[in-house]
Amino acid sequence: MNLRQIEIFLSVVEHGGFSAAARGSLLTQSTISQHIAALEQELGVQLLERSRNGVLLTEPGRLLQRHARRLMGEFKATEAAFRRMCGLE
Secondary structure, three states: OOHHHHHHHHHHHHHOOHHHHHHHHOOOHHHHHHHHHHHHHHHOOOOEEEEOOEEEEOHHHHHHHHHHHHHHHHHHHHHHHHHHHOOOO
């Protein structure tokens, strides 16, 4: 699991599907799908239920979403702190 996969997972959830996440992140739908598939394979669980109407979070997906939001918040806060420290803000 890496930060990019987490970021893409959250994008899929927030956009409600793979295609919308691809448009929002300037990646292809195939690339988005590959990242999610790799994440699910590594974790050994299905994170999203796919349908014609978009995606729904599974129970493991909801767990990951909660942790991923906190993780991304901390990551962004850390970046901001370093920018301030270095006088880049």
